[in-house]
Amino acid sequence: MSRLGKIESGQPLADRRVDILDAAARAFMRQGFAATSLDRVSDEIGSTKGAIYYYYRSKSELFFAVHRRGMELTQAAIRPSFDAKLSARERLHGMAVAHTILVIDHLPYLRVIAQGLELHLLERTNESERAELAEVAALREANENLYIRVIKDGVESGEFRSVDAKLAAKPLLGALNWTSRWYQPRSGETQTAKKKLAEQIADFVVAGLEKKK
Amino acid sequence: MSRLGKIESGQPLADRRVDILDAAARAFMRQGFAATSLDRVSDEIGSTKGAIYYYYRSKSELFFAVHRRGMELTQAAIRPSFDAKLSARERLHGMAVAHTILVIDHLPYLRVIAQGLELHLLERTNESERAELAEVAALREANENLYIRVIKDGVESGEFRSVDAKLAAKPLLGALNWTSRWYQPRSGETQTAKKKLAEQIADFVVAGLEKKK
DNA sequence: GATGCAACATACTACTCGGTATCTAGGGAC
DNA sequence: GTCCCTAGATACCGAGTAGTATGTTGCATC
Structure with a gap:
């Protein structure tokens, strides 16, 4: 499967993207862009920075x-x-x-x-x-x-x-x-x-x- | 005195404090707190971080x-x-x-x-x-x-x-x-x-x- | 003309964090 | 059971920076 598409058993890829985006929104809301670290964002979804960089380039x-x-x-x-x-x-x-x-x-x-x-x-x-x-x-x-x-x-x-x-x-x-x-x-x-x-x-x-x- | 600053008996100390505060306000306006470095602030008044820390503690x-x-x-x-x-x-x-x-x-x-x-x-x-x-x-x-x-x-x-x-x-x-x-x-x-x-x-x-x- | 202090400048340290390069688990396809 | 791709995890590096410790300069005072 290519980029963002679902395959069986739900839409895991799109869901993860949304999870990350939601977590980022909450973090940016609280601390602003500069003070927000991607480690913190990924922590919030129980994940690591690698997950973020899989879906977003920067x-x-x-x-x-x-x-x-x-x-x-x-x-x-x-x-x-x-x-x-x-x-x-x-x-x-x-x-x-x-x-x-x-x-x-x-x-x-x-x-x-x-x-x-x-x-x-x-x-x-x-x-x-x-x-x-x-x-x-x-x-x-x-x-x-x-x-x-x-x-x-x-x-x-x-x-x-x-x-x-x-x-x-x-x-x-x-x-x-x-x-x-x-x-x-x-x-x-x-x-x-x-x-x-x-x-x-x-x-x-x-x-x-x-x-x- | 080397740097631009007091010449005769004004209130040099208060003036420098205001200079720093003004520069900080401009920098914080443009970049926010986290993204503003004190080196940049001091640059703007042709000075160094030492000057800021002389007047402000953090x-x-x-x-x-x-x-x-x-x-x-x-x-x-x-x-x-x-x-x-x-x-x-x-x-x-x-x-x-x-x-x-x-x-x-x-x-x-x-x-x-x-x-x-x-x-x-x-x-x-x-x-x-x-x-x-x-x-x-x-x-x-x-x-x-x-x-x-x-x-x-x-x-x-x-x-x-x-x-x-x-x-x-x-x-x-x-x-x-x-x-x-x-x-x-x-x-x-x-x-x-x-x-x-x-x-x-x-x-x-x-x-x-x-x-x- | 030596001393003392105000007003900084300079050098350095400790730490954070974006980005990257590499590794790996797990589930299909054959 | 081997291959392979997805979906990340882990380890690491280099740049930037708050704060500090120390050096330096000029004026004022005696």
Whole structure:
């Protein structure tokens, strides 16, 4: 069997890749890129560095993979509300709720991407890493663009104040992403409790744009 | 004296301390704590590691000093508006404007504290570092409390929606702190341009709390 | 003009960690 | 039962770096 494919008895290869990625996300969340050692990451799955290097070619490739996964999760979470046939206000509200619940449910990935790719990676990298970096940046931009577009829609429809959508998206995303920094997972938190929290944050960002009337 | 430094009777010692702190803030901003080497920091002021260790006892002490300075700057920036005898709405607006302008004017310090103290420092530290960490956390809380109190005031006066002030402060601070992540210094940016940007962000966070009427 | 101290510079040590090269268990295929 | 490939484990190296121990320079004071 060639690269990533399953064969009988489950999908061992894909599973191990995911195990490693999850462990890396947790480690990067807690300690950041530089302070995280691959020995620690492999310890967490009861394995050694050899396992990681079997699936990933370098530490930074693993880091980028965490970022990409986080971005894709985000896109998947907010897309449906963005595409819904509703008012801009309701679409934005739905995006913000979904975004916040995503942060809660996938905290390691979302906190890592909220921390950002550390900039020194930009400087001394080879060509392939530079390409991955560009890809991750493009994914980030794609997510941001969904918010920019819905803000524009709301301005044009008269639901929102007359703001510069690109600029307005910044504090809006800040409010949402910040959740990954202060939220502490509560064991046994109900789905309704999560949703209530998400609604309050969504109310805040939507109200920040709405016209007073 | 050989190196650039004191000439006559100024406060050479305090100046050098500030030089080092500024260089450290810039380095920590760009690369984070773990990836920043003290050799690099000292290079930036045309000096060597010996100079740093003359003024600071460890790398983490230097890191904490950057944090403390950032917190103190923040407190100093938002205090006046908090204390002003105005409506809660106007006080919060003033705080947010001052906060944002501070971020722009002291980006290295503010971005470092927005990144947060990396959590692995919490784990394996000695007693004195633990104490400094507690102090920095207290300063952070003090700043957040100013926002919480003004939100409460606004709720009680009926200017703001009936929100949980502690919870509402989170996305609000996220919107403000996020500026340190996306803002790129423009050489020759005018004071009015900065203020215009700050006003728009302040409008957003205030509107997020206000009652529609 | 010898002494003392402040303000560093220099040299060195101990240790961590990314990456690599090599080894190995185990399960199909024949 | 031999081959062989997958999925790692183990051992190792070299670079980078926090912290330290010691050297050095210039000014101030007597």
